[in-house]
Amino acid sequence: MSTDTTKPPKAAPAVPTTGTAPVGRRPAHGHARLLTRRDRLTLGLMAGVPTLLHVALVWLTALASIALAFTTWDGIGFDSIEWVGLRNFRELFTSNPQFWPAVEHNLIWFAVLIVLPTPFGLFLAVQLDKRIRYSRVYQTAFFLPVVMSLAVVGFVWQLVYNPDTGLINSIIGANEPGHYIDWIGDPDLNLWAILVAASWRHAGYMMILYLAGLKSVDPSLREASALDGAGEWQTFRNVVFPALRPTNTVVLVVTIIEALRAFDLVFVFNKGAQGTELLSILVTNNIIGESSRIGYGSAIAVVLLVISLAVIIPYLIATFRKERRA
Amino acid sequence: MHDLSPSGSSLPAPSRRTLLRGVGGATLLGAGIPLLSACGGSGAAADPKTVSLGSNSSDAVPKKAFAEIYAAFTKKSGIKVDVNTKDHNTFQEQINSYLQGTPDDVFTWFAGYRMQFFASKKLATPIDDVWQKIGGNFPEAMKKLSKGEDGKYYFVPLYSYPWAVFYRRSVFAQHGYQVPTTWDAFVALCKRMRKDGLVPIAFGDKDAWPAMGTFDQINFRTNGYDFHVELMAGKASWTDPKVRKVFDHWTEILPYHQEGAVGRTWQDAAQALVAKKAGMYLLGTFVGQQFTDKADLDDLDFFAFPEIDPQFGQDTVEAPTDGFMLSKAPKNREGATKLLEYLGTPEAEQIYLKADSSVVAASTKADTSSYTALQKKSFEMISGAKSLTQFMDRDSRPDFTATVMQPALQNFIRNPKNVDGILASIERQKKTIFASA
C-alpha cells in the first residue's frame, strides 16, 4: 500500500476544473497538490494498516481454505496434510446424503426471507415513517429480536416449540401420545418452524434498514405526488418505492448473506438435524470439534464461498460502477 | 435527511496539528492496553508448585466434588491445582484446537478410541511411570482401557457409569410386570405397557447420541462383542446382513418408543419416566440426576438389556469411563505426575463419589460400603461383565460417528423402512473416512 502513496497520484489532475481529466471525476483530486509528504504518509497508513489487517486475517485465510479443500487433513500437525485433488468434491456431490438437502435449504431460506419478512419489514417501516405517535416504542418492539443473540433467540423459541412442554403443543393439545407434532425433529416441519423464528428476527432488521432508507427520500417528492391527487398506495408505488432502489439492493444483498450465513439459530435449535441441514452447519460439523475432517469441511466451505462470491462480486461491481458514473 | 448539523466544523488553528496527531495515536494505544491483561489461565511460567488442569465439569455438583479432590491433593503434596473449567459441550467442540494450542498439564477425557486417537497423534504423554504406582488399584479391564494402541498407558480412570434399561419399581409392582431377560419377553412387555396406557420406552434423540446407545445394545446382544468391535473399528461392513439384523430388531421395538424422539432432548424424555408416563428408558446411570425428588430416586431401578442371542447372553456391558490424561508437553511434568498418581487412588475416587452418586468408582479398591442400591447394582453389573464397551462415539472414530452415524440414526428413527438405503450410505461414507489417515 505504501508504494502508491509515496508517489504522487499521476492520474489526478492538478486543478479541479481541467477538462483533461481522463474520467469525469469529482473535483476532489485537487487535494493532491495540497498534500505534504507527511500527509501522504498519513494517508498511506490510514488506508494501509486496516487493509493489511483485513487482507491478512480474512483473505489470506480464505485462500488457504481453498487450498485445503483439495487435501485431506485431520487438523493435527502439518505433515499429515495429503493432496487428494478433487476427491472431496466428488464425494460431496455424490455420496454425502446431507449436501444437496443443505443447498436446497439455503435456497429455501433465502426465498422465504425475501418473500415474507422483507416486504413485511418494508410495510412496517412505511407505517412507522408516517410521523406517528409512539413510533420509537413500536420500533423497539420490532427490533428487539435483532438485539438478542441468536443463542438467546434459539433458546426462546425452544420454549415455544418444545414437543412436550412448549407453548404451541401445550395449547393445541399436541403433547399427548398419538397427537404429537414434532416441530423440531420432523423434517417436513422443522425447517418451517425455524424459518418462523428467522423471519421474526429478519423483519425487524429489514424494518430498520427501510426506515433509514425512507428518511432519506426527499419529502417534497411525496408532497408533490399528494398534491397531484395520488392516493397513499399510488404515491408509494410511483414515488417512494422507486426512490428506495439503493436501499433495496442493500436489502437484497443483506438477505442473501443472511441466507448463506444462516447458522446459529439452527445450531441452537437442533444442530442441523434431518430437514434443517445447512451448508454452514455441515462445514462446522466437519471442521470444529473432534471430528476434524479439515479438507472435506473446507471443500464444503469453498462451495459456500463460491456461491457467496457469485452473488457479491457482480453486485458490488455494478454498484460501484454506477456510483462512479454518477 | 442526514443530520449535518456541524458539531465542530469551525477550522482549528494549524498550530495544534501535531498535538492532535498525538491524541489520535494515544487513543490507538489506549485501546490496546486492556487487551494485554485480558488473558489468564494457562499460565506461561512453569511454577513447580502449580499444576494446571483443564476440566469439562462445569456443573455445580461435580465441579465442587473435583475441587475437593484437588484441595485434598494440595494438602497432601503442597502443589496447587490451577483449574481451567469449560462447559462440557465447549470442551468437546474445541478439544482438537485446545490440545494443539496451549493445553493445561492435565486434562479430563474419556477412555476408548477417543483417548487412543490423541495418544497416537502424540497429543498426550505416556504415563507408564504413574501406572507403576497405581496399577494395583485397578482391575484388568480398566488397565486395558487405559492403554494406547502402542501398549503404553495414557489414561487414569476415575469413574464409570453403565448403560441399562431403567424403570420405576412402583410402576412394575402396580401392573405386575416382570423384568424381561429375553427379547421376546421384552417385546411382550412393551405390548402390555402400551395396552396399559404407558409409553413403553421413553426416548429423546435431539442431541443425536442417545440412539447410538440403543444401537450398541442391540448390536452386541445380537452379534456379540467381537463383531461390535470390528464394526466400530471400520473393519466389518455396514451392509453385512448381521447389521441389517440389528436394525430389524430395532424396527420391531421402534413403535414402542416415545413419539417425536428427534425433537426431544434426553432430559425431557427422562421426565416421562419421572412422571411415570413411560415404563422404561434405556440410558446411562446419569439419568438419576433427573430425579430431583428423593422418593422418586429411591423408586428408580434398572435391568440389563435383555438377551437376544443365547450365544452371547448378557455378557457385554456398556460402561463409559471418564478420567484424566497428560498433555503433550506439560509445563510441570513432575507435579502433574504426582497429581495423576493421586487421582488414581481409591481416596480420590471416594471424594468424588460422595458428591455424585450416579457413577461408580473405576478402582476395585474403592470403598463400596457407602454405595446406594443403584451404585451397588452398577458395580456388580460392571464387575460381572465379560467384556466392556465404552460407547459408539468413544469406541469409533469421532469424525465418523458425528458426521455420519448421528444423522443416519436420526434418519432411521424417522424412517425405519429405508434401512437398506441408510446402511448403504453409511458404508459408502465410512470407506472414505476410514481410508484417510
Next chain:
Amino acid sequence: MSHALVSRRRPPVRPARILLHAFLVVTALAWLAPLLWALLAAMRPYSETSEKGYVSWPDKLSLDNFTDAFQQSDMLHYFGTTLIVAVPAVLLTLLLSSMVAFYVSRFDFRLNLALLLVFTAGNLLPQQVIITPLYRLYLLIDLPGITMSGKLYDSALGLVLIHVAFQSGFCAFVLSNYMRSLPHELTEAALVDGASVWRLYWQIVLPLCKPAMAALATLLSIWIYNDFFWAIVLISTGENMPITSALSNLSGQYFTDPNLVAAGALLTAVPTLIVYFVLQRQFVSGLTLGANKG
C-alpha cells in the same frame, strides 16, 4: 427534526390512524410474545412448571431465577471478559474503517474501488470459511510478554483483531457512502487553509459522521457482543470465554433447569439493550446504507 415540531404539525386523529395504531399494537405484542413467554418462564420455579406444565396459571412469580442465574454462571465475570473484547473491537473497527472510508471517499486515488471491493466482499464471507487457517495462523504468531498465553491464540487481542478485520468491511462500506454525501467544499476549504490530512479526518470529517458512527456502533456492539464462533476455536481458557459460555455453564451436562437458563439468557441480553437504548436516537438517521444521495 425534533419531536416537538412534528407533533405540532400532526394532523387530527382520524379513524385510519386508530386502525393503524391498533394494528401496530397487536403486531408489536405478537413480536414480543416469544420474549414475554420466556420472561414468564424465567419467573417461575422449576418445581412448579415441571409439575403443572408451562401452560398453567403461575402460583408464584419471583426473580429468584435471575439472581441464581447471575450468581451461578458467574455472569459478572463473563460480562467483563466480553466487554474487554467488545469495547476495543467496536472502537478500533470504527476508527480503522472510518480511516479507510475517508481515504476512499475523499482521495480518489486509483485503487479505491478495488479497496472498497476487497473490504466489502471480505466482510460477506462466512466465518467458517476462514476459521481453520486463522487458528493455525494464531498458533504460529508468538507474542511473548504481550499476551498471557504468549501467542495470539487464546488471547483477547486475537479476538479483537479478527473482529476488527472481519467487521471493518461493512463499516467501511457504510461510512464511505456517508462521507461521500458530505459537501466537498468543507474539506477543500480546510486543505486550502493548510490543514493536515489527519486534522481533516479527525476534526472535520469524523465529527460530521457521528450519526453513522452511532448507528454502526449499535450494530457492531450487537454483533461482536453476541458472537461466540471465533471464541470456540481461538480461546482455550474457560475463564476468557465470552458471555454465551456463561449461558452454557447454566445448562448442565446431566440436568438442565430451563427456567434458570431462560433467566440467564434474558440477562445476557441486557448490555446490548442498553447500547441500543442509548444510541437509539441516532440509530435510524445514521444508517444510510445505500448511496441515496446518488
